Amino acid sequence: MADRTGQQLGKYRLIRLIGQGGFAEVYLGEHIHLGTQAAIKVLATRLATEDIEKFRHEARTIARLIHPHIVRVLDFDVEEGTAFLVMDFAPNGTLRQRHPPGVPLPPLVIVPYVQQVAEALSYAHEQKLVHRDIKPENMLLGANQNVLLSDFGIALIAQTSRSDVPRDIAGTVAYMAPEQIQGHPRPASDQYALAVVVYEWLTGARPFQGSYQEIAVQHAVATPLSMRVRVPTISSAVEEVVLIALAKDPQNRFGTALAFATALREACLSDQPTMLVTPPTPGAYPAAAQPAQPLLTPVVPWAVNTPQPGLPSGAGYAPPGFPGGYPGAQMTPNASMPVGWAGPPQQQGYYLMPTPAPVAPPQAPPPKPGISRRAVLIGGVIGLAAAGAGAWWFTRSSGSPSSTTASSTATAAASATASGAPPLPTTLFTYRGHTGIVWDAVWAPNGQRIASAGFDQTVQVWDALTGDNVLIYHGHSDQVETVAWSLDGRYLASGGKDNTVQVWDASTGALVITYTNHTGHVLGVAWSPDNGRIASASFDGTVQVWSVSSGTPLQVWRGHSGRVQCVAWSPDGKLVASGGYDHTAQVWNPSVGNGLTTYTGHSDVVSSVAWSPDSARVVSGSNDQTAQVWQARGGANLYTYLGHSSLVYSVAWSPNGQRIASGSFDQTAQVWDATTGGHAIFYRGHSSVVESVAWSPDSKRIASASDDTTVQVWQAG
Numbered sequence: 001m002a003d004r005t006g007q008q009l010g011k012y013r014l015i016r017l018i019g020q021g022g023f024a025e026v027y028l029g030e031h032i033h034l035g036t037q038a039a040i041k042v043l044a045t046r047l048a049t050e051d052i053e054k055f056r057h058e059a060r061t062i063a064r065l066i067h068p069h070i071v072r073v074l075d076f077d078v079e080e081g082t083a084f085l086v087m088d089f090a091p092n093g094t095l096r097q098r099h100p101p102g103v104p105l106p107p108l109v110i111v112p113y114v115q116q117v118a119e120a121l122s123y124a125h126e127q128k129l130v131h132r133d134i135k136p137e138n139m140l141l142g143a144n145q146n147v148l149l150s151d152f153g154i155a156l157i158a159q160t161s162r163s164d165v166p167r168d169i170a171g172t173v174a175y176m177a178p179e180q181i182q183g184h185p186r187p188a189s190d191q192y193a194l195a196v197v198v199y200e201w202l203t204g205a206r207p208f209q210g211s212y213q214e215i216a217v218q219h220a221v222a223t224p225l226s227m228r229v230r231v232p233t234i235s236s237a238v239e240e241v242v243l244i245a246l247a248k249d250p251q252n253r254f255g256t257a258l259a260f261a262t263a264l265r266e267a268c269l270s271d272q273p274t275m276l277v278t279p280p281t282p283g284a285y286p287a288a289a290q291p292a293q294p295l296l297t298p299v300v301p302w303a304v305n306t307p308q309p310g311l312p313s314g315a316g317y318a319p320p321g322f323p324g325g326y327p328g329a330q331m332t333p334n335a336s337m338p339v340g341w342a343g344p345p346q347q348q349g350y351y352l353m354p355t356p357a358p359v360a361p362p363q364a365p366p367p368k369p370g371i372s373r374r375a376v377l378i379g380g381v382i383g384l385a386a387a388g389a390g391a392w393w394f395t396r397s398s399g400s401p402s403s404t405t406a407s408s409t410a411t412a413a414a415s416a417t418a419s420g421a422p423p424l425p426t427t428l429f430t431y432r433g434h435t436g437i438v439w440d441a442v443w444a445p446n447g448q449r450i451a452s453a454g455f456d457q458t459v460q461v462w463d464a465l466t467g468d469n470v471l472i473y474h475g476h477s478d479q480v481e482t483v484a485w486s487l488d489g490r491y492l493a494s495g496g497k498d499n500t501v502q503v504w505d506a507s508t509g510a511l512v513i514t515y516t517n518h519t520g521h522v523l524g525v526a527w528s529p530d531n532g533r534i535a536s537a538s539f540d541g542t543v544q545v546w547s548v549s550s551g552t553p554l555q556v557w558r559g560h561s562g563r564v565q566c567v568a569w570s571p572d573g574k575l576v577a578s579g580g581y582d583h584t585a586q587v588w589n590p591s592v593g594n595g596l597t598t599y600t601g602h603s604d605v606v607s608s609v610a611w612s613p614d615s616a617r618v619v620s621g622s623n624d625q626t627a628q629v630w631q632a633r634g635g636a637n638l639y640t641y642l643g644h645s646s647l648v649y650s651v652a653w654s655p656n657g658q659r660i661a662s663g664s665f666d667q668t669a670q671v672w673d674a675t676t677g678g679h680a681i682f683y684r685g686h687s688s689v690v691e692s693v694a695w696s697p698d699s700k701r702i703a704s705a706s707d708d709t710t711v712q713v714w715q716a717g
Contacts, residue, residue, distance in 0.1 A: 046081035090140035118261035195245030495522030579606030663690030
């Protein structure tokens with residue numbers, strides 16, 4: 001957009017540019033007759049004739065929002081196709097400017113911000129409006145340092161205008177709720193976005209990083225890194241509140257944004273001696289609407305140990321805008337502060353609230369099943385994001401995976417608990433070398449090392465007992481989702497989002513060969529027992545068997561009708577099992593390419609398969625929350641394991657054939673009897689989704705990989 005400084009729009013002359021985004025510019029404007037100032041937001045596109053009335057309709061709706069914490073729209077118009085809005089001017093910038101990214105903030109600083117934004121959202125939601133673009137850039141500071149929520153509905157207006165100017169989608173998608181990305185914004189979407197802001201303020205980093213596509217997928221399927229890993233001083237109560245508001249399912253969040261703000265405040269008060277709050281804007285409420293009691297609890301005034309720039313001290317001081325003192329306030333100059341308290345932020349308008357009685361931290365709603373980490377179609381995510389301007393009223397559909405109810409189903413979960421509490425496995429070691437989600441981990445055939453693959457685009461090889469790093473493989477150009485060790489222990493094969501499988505030396509990291517015949521993400525790799533072939537499963541709907549020495553394709557299995565999620569080679573080398581998005585697991589001959597068994601017992605995506613050591617049975621894990629054991633030849637179901645409360649991402653059969661391990665979205669890994677499904681062991685060491693489980697060669701230990709960026713090695717009972 002050309003600089004419009006000096007031009008006139010409506011009755012305002014544009015004095016200077018004060019802000020710029022992907023779909024609009026903001027100027028400081030001056031009324032040509034009154035000399036008053038206002039912010040003029042000019043959309044970055046010229047409206048077609050048929051869009052002008054749509055713009056005016058949306059602008060009228062926004063202009064009706066009158067609230068002390070919402071920037072008011074004073075006027076709007078379209079001149080020669082250029083749409084603009086005239087809004088109150090906030091002289092103190094944005095919260096993004098006041099608190100630059102990368103610097104964690106104390107909870108006592110952010111609670112007043114969250115409270116005021118939540119009050120604004122609560123009011124707007126009552127008016128049947130959703131903001132859609134909550135982020136620090138849209139939180140302004142007024143003359144009295146009160147927070148003013150800006151750009152209410154501007155995202156909607158920008159889309160109404162059919163702007164061809166690229167929006168700042170990378171910045172916006174970082175705060176978008178999963179349902180909003182899919183085109184279904186609702187009030188809970190604003191709460192989710194506010195929780196992302198809170199996470200960023202408290203830790204100095206947004207919960208999800210990457211490209212637009214990567215962030216969109218992470219919102220849908222990934223669990224944020226624990227806030228306490230980033231900043232250990234954050235209390236568990238505060239983290240719990242934020243994670244509830246960040247729930248993937250909007251119905252698992254707090255009932256309202258205001259309830260979220262209240263819970264956050266109480267969690268902060270539960271382990272803090274004092275609370276910073278802000279007074280309401282003077283004159284913000286009509287006289288008839290003034291509450292009988294102060295809007296906030298009567299407070300202790302400023303208490304300053306050491307004078308700081310911009311901070312008041314001395315007898316009789318009242319917060320700005322309240323020359324007679326805030327109702328109920330007691331002005332006590334230079335009162336001593338609690339030990340260790342750093343003092344109020346360097347701005348005016350804040351004062352201290354006494355600590356109330358301890359409040360129990362809020363409890364999370366009952367957990368509901370999540371979404372497969374690979375179930376979101378990236379192309380669909382992007383396409384649906386563009387539809388975000390639709391109405392937020394919606395009809396909820398049932399998306400919960402259903403449990404198998406076939407007559408052959410064994411209620412293994414009940415069997416596991418009938419004899420009392422399950423045993424607690426012992427954590428032996430936690431590996432923390434990765435900086436993102438760990439998708440997969442496998443043991444070396446000699447049991448001395450483990451290889452783990454992650455979102456950070458690396459495969460890391462490390463000592464299974466001490467965690468000492470041996471090497472880090474950087475050959476992939478995108479996240480690595482699967483890794484497998486050759487049975488002679490010499491090589492590793494890894495596959496990922498760059499659509500390649502790479503074979504490399506497990507000792508030196510030297511690349512041996514790169515297989516590039518897939519046209520989609522590679523999600524599973526399996527070596528033949530003779531180490532001469534690899535089977536690789538991909539989003540492209542195929543499993544391809546190819547020569548390790550030459551990279552030549554030998555067979556392409558196209559039996560699945562959708563994306564293939566997993567693959568496993570039978571220990572006797574004769575058969576391959578694969579599972580995918582078509583809800584089936586299939587057994588087929590990799591030498592001649594003919595099918596043997598199609599197992600249809602699952603009602604959702606089959607995410608993992610594993611063979612029994614005698615090559616007679618297969619266990620498959622699914623998004624339907626079950627793991628099922630069945631005959632490789634004929635597909636007869638032997639039993640269904642029901643111990644998990646959410647999606648089952650990984651299954652592994654112990655080398656001695658006696659037990660099976662499984663990992664789940666429910667953040668547990670479980671071990672159970674391979675013959676009956678009974679006597680389950682529950683491992684709860686992870687703080688997020690368990691993506692992968694793998695047995696040590698001696699069948700005594702398990703390595704589990706997780707979204708919490710760790711691989712944990714533990715004694716399996």
